[in-house]
Amino acid sequence: MAYRAGFEPTNNAYTHRFGVLPGDIDELGHANNVVWVRWVNEAAIAHAAAVGMGAEPLGRLSVLWVVRRHDIEYLLPALLGEQLEALTWAHSLRGATSLRRTLFKRDGHTCARAETTWALLDAATGRPRRIPPELLTAYGFDGAPADEPSA
DSSP, X not given: OOOOTTOOOOTXXXXXXXXXXXXXXXXXXXXXXXXXXXXXXXXXHHHHXXXXXXXXXXXXXXXXXEXXXXXXXEOSOOOTTOEEEEEEEEEEEETTEEEEEEEEEETTEEEEEEEEEEEEEETTTOSBOOOOHHHHHHTTOOSSOBSSOOO
């Protein structure tokens, strides 16, 4: 995926900090590509909890998020012991779909960029479900489907 200009965090982006651990390293001496996918997921889960939409609130709404697609562009390796930050935000929420962006940084340098398409499912039926107003509001949207957060 070619990343467009403007892949910059919004004002309400969440920052998730973590370290590169021995189990993250592959035979090439840097973080394995599968680990980057895990980090995208961990940042999204932490962000959801921070805005009050972790597992319990989603359970009360009877919904759950599943990944439909991950796109990651690797720019710099992550090495053992380094401290990284993942800046993540909901870029758009529409229908039953969320496009989340994540920017991984180390000492101000971009290591990777990721876009993840999430689908919201009804927990009972497993079928797609329109994003409810509570979720839109929690992620900084005005309660109606939109491409950009409200001001």
